[in-house]
Amino acid sequence: MKRRTFLKTGAAATTAALLPSTLLAESTIVANRMRFPQPLIPEMDGDVKEFQLYIDIYQHEIVPAFKIHTLAFSDQVPGPEFRVNRGDKVRIKFKNKTELNHTIHWHGMHVPWRMDGVPYVTQMPVMAGQEFVYEFVAEPYGTHFYHCHWGTLLHMQSGMYGSFIIEDPDDPIKKKYPYEREYTLIYSAHDVNFIRRELNSMLERMKERMYLMKTGRFDKERFAVFNTKEEFQESVEDGYQPPYVVNRRAPSELAQPQWFTVNGKSYPSTPNLYIREGENIRVRLINAGGEEHYLHLHGHDFWLVCDDGLPVPQPWQMNTLRLSPGKTLDIIIEGKNRGIWTFHDHDTRRVTNNGLYPGGNLMALVYEDMPAEEAAVDMMARKMGLTALPMVALDE
DSSP states (O other), X not given: OOHHHXXXXXXXXXXXXXXXXXXXXXXXXXXXXXXXXXBOOOEXXXXXXXXXXXXXXXXXXXXXXXXXXXXXXTTBSSOOBEEEETXXXXXXEEEEOSSSOBOOEEETOOOOGGGSOOBTTTBOOBOTTOEEEXXXXXXXXXXXXXXXXXXXXXXXXXXXXXXXXXXOTTOHHHHHSOOSEEEEEEEEXXXXXXXXXXXXXXXXXXXXXXXXXXXXXXXXXXXXXXXSHHHHHXXXXXXXXXXXXXXXXXXXXXXXXXXXXXXXXXXXXXXXXXXXXXXXXXXXXXXXXXXXXXXXXXXXXXXXXXETTEEEEEEEEESEEEEOTTOEEEEEEEOOSOSXXXXXXXXXXXXXXXXXXXXXXXXXXXXXXXOGGGGOOOHHHHHTTOSSOOOOOOOO
């Protein structure tokens, strides 16, 4: 086959694959489920739910033709989703398969302080090849998440985050808004140049530090680790220069995100939210990145029902909400206006891929019971030779 013929045939096939009629196909709906965090299945050890979790360097595709190296929990970005009941005893065996240090912080959860995952405050960092066991009782109810608390600026935007859902059989939200389906959406922002540069630099520093430790040449000043503030102050008075005064960090070197993801993907690879007419769906929103998002749903209002996992005393009806870094918000969408609707960040800087609009945090709410004729194209689309509305446009 000639190259021109191949490209023409491939383009036609791609166009056909992106039509609304395909959006409503059962195979597309099934495949879409893989665009959400996948559950981590526990084993029972007596009355304890025991999970296995590891971290490794992983090549992750944000959009077709663009991959980056990340730090991925169990080879997933975001990491696998924990789902337990309130009051469950939980044990998580965390294995570090990288050459970097890591911890896990259980964001929004009431764990014992020794399980909180803050290096040099609650635990030593988990070093290369080591394992640390986290144990706690699952509290409180609601939508939470977990992330690395070592080198947080780098490690979180490199993929070290995931959802942790604590359920209650007597769910107050389900009582008020009966629902059968729910979705988890984890938002993040990535400076891929910063990730590449800092990941390589950190790996080199860790090789040096591991060598010094093995040869018995551990030096507190070289490692920038001190037993007390007074010890640190004495070292400074003796001429020690901390990392922040030797230009290791300068404002111009801080992360400047060019990629904005939902569940590790940017448009056009973002997931769809499927709904039926008359159905309620629950959507758990988590901001595991460093940027604010202003999420707007077309054609609908929704109900804000939980803030940081806690049911709000009076649900708010709105169509745009502010999702700040570290926040979790739960919303209920009611299937009252059949169609295909955009759900996106209204700060359109976050709806770009490397500066190109549209991209980033752009999604669709799709009524899967919509009659096919409602997806028919208008006159202009027919003149373009399309049989249905295309759902992907990479340049406006």
